[in-house]
Amino acid sequence: MSEFQLHPQLAADTLHVAALPLCDVLLMNDANYPWLILVPRVPGASELLDLGESDRARLWREIDIASQALRELFAPDKLNIAALGNVVSQLHVHAIARFKNDAAWPKPVWGAQPAKPYSATEIAERVDTLRGVLA
Amino acid sequence: MSEFQLHPQLAADTLHVAALPLCDVLLMNDANYPWLILVPRVPGASELLDLGESDRARLWREIDIASQALRELFAPDKLNIAALGNVVSQLHVHAIARFKNDAAWPKPVWGAQPAKPYSATEIAERVDTLRGVLA
Numbered sequence: 001m002s003e004f005q006l007h008p009q010l011a012a013d014t015l016h017v018a019a020l021p022l023c024d025v026l027l028m029n030d031a032n033y034p035w036l037i038l039v040p041r042v043p044g045a046s047e048l049l050d051l052g053e054s055d056r057a058r059l060w061r062e063i064d065i066a067s068q069a070l071r072e073l074f075a076p077d078k079l080n081i082a083a084l085g086n087v088v089s090q091l092h093v094h095a096i097a098r099f100k101n102d103a104a105w106p107k108p109v110w111g112a113q114p115a116k117p118y119s120a121t122e123i124a125e126r127v128d129t130l131r132g133v134l135a
Numbered sequence: 136m137s138e139f140q141l142h143p144q145l146a147a148d149t150l151h152v153a154a155l156p157l158c159d160v161l162l163m164n165d166a167n168y169p170w171l172i173l174v175p176r177v178p179g180a181s182e183l184l185d186l187g188e189s190d191r192a193r194l195w196r197e198i199d200i201a202s203q204a205l206r207e208l209f210a211p212d213k214l215n216i217a218a219l220g221n222v223v224s225q226l227h228v229h230a231i232a233r234f235k236n237d238a239a240w241p242k243p244v245w246g247a248q249p250a251k252p253y254s255a256t257e258i259a260e261r262v263d264t265l266r267g268v269l270a
Contacts, residue, residue: 046213047202047213047214048198048199048202048214048216049199049202049203049206049214056195056199057192057195060191060192060195063183064183064184064191067182067183067184068184071184078181078182078219078220078221078224079182079183079184079218080217080218080219080220080221081183081217081218081219082215082216082217082218082219082243083214083215083216083217084213084215084217084243085213085215086213086215086233086240086241086242086243087241089213098221105221106221106222107221107245107246108217108219108221108243108245108246110242110243111242111243
C-alpha cells in the first residue's frame with residue numbers, strides 16, 4: 001500500500017494545525033466559520049467504512065477532541081460534523097462551529113458563501129490557539 | 136428527564152423504518168436520494184457530545200449498520216454521513232447514498248432540490264427492503 005499523502009485540494013484550502021494519533025487536524029482557511037477538518041492518515045480510505053474497527057474508534061475519539069476544542073474556544077450555537085467527500089474523495093471529516101449569526105446559518109456551509117481567507121495575523125493566532133487546546 | 140419524543144419536523148419528513156438498540160431509523164420521504172436518518176432515543180440530546188460514551192459507541196455502530204445497508208442495497212458512489220442540526224436541533228444523523236448522476240451531485244443534498252415524495256407503492260417497497268436488511 002502506498003504512503004499517505006494529503007489530497008492537494010485539502011492542502012490548498014487549509015492550514016495544518018496538529019497531528020493526532022490517527023488524523024491530521026487542518027484549519028479551513030475561511031474566516032466565516034471556525035472550521036476544522038480531520039484527515040485519517042490511512043492511504044486509500046474514502047468512506048468511514050474503509051477504516052478498520054480500531055481506527056474507526058480512534059476517529060470518533062478524535063472527532064470528540066476536535067468538537068470539544070471548538071466548543072471550548074468558540075462556544076458555538078451548534079456543531080456540524082460531516083463526512084461527505086463528493087468533491088474530494090479522500091476520507092475527511094468536517095467539524096464546524098456554527099452560530100446563529102454566521103454567514104450561512106441555518107444552511108450547511110458548503111457552497112453557501114465564497115471562502116473568506118484569514119489575514120496572516122489572524123491565521124497565525126488561530127492556529128496557535130487551536131494547537132494550545134488540541135495538544 | 137422527560138421521555139423521548141421524535142421532533143415533529145422529523146416525523147413529518149420521514150417514515151419509520153426500524154428501531155435499533157439506540158436509534159430509530161427513518162427514511163426521508165425524498166425519492167431523489169436513498170436517505171436515512173438515525174435518531175438516538177435520548178431525550179434532550181442535540182450534539183454528539185451530549186451522548187454518554189457507551190451511547191456514542193453504539194451510535195457509531197448503528198451508523199455503520201445503516202451505511203452498510205445503503206451500500207448493499209444501492210451501491211452508491213459515495214456515502215454522506217452528517218450530524219448538522221441547524222434547523223432541527225434534536226440530535227439526528229443523516230446517512231445518504233449519493234450518485235454521480237443524482238439531483239444534487241456533487242453538492243450536499245440539504246436545500247439543493249425540493250424533496251420529491253415517493254409514491255405510495257415506492258415507499259412501501261423501499262421501507263420493506265430496508266427493514267429486511269436492517270433487521
